[in-house]
Amino acid sequence: MPRSSLQSVKRISSDIFPSIYDWFFIDGAFVRWRKARVIWPLYCIGSPGAGKTTLFSLIYRYLKRHPETQNYPIADICIDREVPPHDVYFIEDFLETLYHKLSDTTVLKEDHSDDAYEEYAEMRFLLKDAPEGYRAKTRLQSLREALNSRLNALKGERAFLLLDGIDRCSPTQRLLLDNELSKLLEAGLSILITSRLAVLERVEALCEHPDDPVPQYARLSLNMYYECCICEYIVCVPCKDAKRSCPNGHEELHLHETYDHVNINIAVPDMAMKEFIAWNLEREHGDLGLGSSARKPPLSPLGRSLISNTASKSVQKHAEDVYEAAGGHIGMAKARLDLIHTMDSLEGIESRRDQLPANIITMFDAGLKRIEIQPSDQRDIALKAIAAAAADIRGVEVPVLREMLRNADIRSGEDVLECSKGFLLTSTHDTPSLRLTAFHQSFFRYISERYNQEIHRASMQINPARPRFAPREIGSPADITPQKLARSITQPVHPFIPRKDTRNWT
Ligand SMILES: [Zn+2]
Ligand SMILES: [Zn+2]
Ligand SMILES: [Zn+2]
Known part of the structure; x- marks a missing residue:
C-alpha cells in the first residue's frame, strides 16, 4: 500500500526555543477556542517558514498536558506531502484516520460507533457480497455515520482536531474537506487548522452596546463577536459574558456567532525574537554577553572574534541586524543565524549586504517548486502575480493584476492567493482595493532583483513594452547602491555555503 499522506504530529526538535510561541497560548482567540465549544475553526496563518509545523507540535503537546483538555481525544493529522490526485480517497482516508484517532481518550464510554464502522470496514476491505467493490458515496456515508456516532458519544465532553498541511490540498480537495469539516463542527468537534493562506474576506465589526465600558470612539475591530x-x-x-444582551430587547438566545472562521497570524513578537536570537548565538558560540538563558559552550573561534576589542562592530549590533532582517519571521531569522554559524569571523559580512545570502536563495528556490509543479494555468497565474508584485514593495492591486492577466480565468483574488502558495499575502496598504504583496522583505528582494529566472521571464510577459534592464527602486532611493545597479542575472551569487541543517520549507 502506498504511504499515506496523512501523518501524525512530529516530535518537537531540540533546537527550538519554546517561549518564542508563548504569546500564542494566551491569545484571546486560542483561549476561547480551547475553553468553549465554538462553532468556527481556528486558523493559524503563517507564511512559508513561519514555523507553522513547530507551532502545531507545541499546540498538540499543550492540549495533551493541560489539565482541562488532557483527557479528551486530540486528533492530530498532518498532510505531510503533496496529496495524491484521487480526491475521494483523500477524503475517505481523512475521515477514517480521524475516526480512529478520536478513540484515544479515557472519556469515551457509551460509544456504539463500532457497528457503523464495522459496516464500513466490510465494504472497504472484505468487499462483502460485492467483489466488484462499493461505491464511494456508500463508503463515505457509512464512515460519516461512524464518526457522527462517536462524536455523539463525546457530546458531554470535548473532542479536538488539529490539522496541519492543508495547503497541500488542491482547491477541489479543500472544498470537499471544508464541507466535511463544517459537518464535524456541527457535531461538536473543535477544529484548529494551520495554513499559509488567510481566508480572503474582510470583516469589520465593532461592539455597538451602549453599556460597554470602552467608550465608543476607542472600540477596536473585533475578530470574535x-x-x-x-x-x-x-x-x-465580554459584553455577552456580562449578560449585556441585544439593546433592542431581543433575548440572548438570538445572539449568534455568524462567521465561519477566526484567524490568528503567526508573527513572533519583538521581545521574543530578540531573546531567541541571543539564545541561538550564545548556545552556539558561548557567552557573548547577550545575557541569554542558553547553556553556553566555551567560546568558539567566531565567538572570540565577536567579543574581541578589535571587532569593528559589537555583537549586539550583529544581533540587531539579524532582528531587523527577520521582520518577525522565524524562518528568516534562523537562516541568517545559520549563515553566521558557518563563519569564523563576521568582518567580511558588511561587504555582502547588497546580496541575499545563498541559503535564503536556496530556500526560496526550493519553496517555489511547489508553485512550479502545479498545472500550467495555475503555475502561470502564480508566476505572473509574483512578478507583478515585484514592481512595488507595497504589492499590486488585485484589479490591476486581473487586468494584466485578463486572458486567464480568474474569478477571485482567492484563486491567485491559492496558486501562489503563501508567497503572496493580502494587504490593504494605503489603497481601497486589496493588494497582493511579497510575504517578506527578503522575498521582495529575491523577486525584484531577479534572483529567479522563471519570475523574471513572467515579468517580461506582463510588461512586454518595458523590459527592465535595471532593478527597480525598492523602498527609498537610498537603497540603491552602485553594486546593486551593476548586478545582473548572470553575476554569480557569492558562494556562501549553506549550513547542512538549514531546513527546507515543508
Ligand atoms: Zn461590548
Ligand atoms: Zn436584536
Ligand atoms: Zn436566532
Missing part, C-alpha cells in the same frame, strides 16, 4: 439574528446588532464577547 455576537450578532443578533433579528436586528443585526453587534455585541462583543
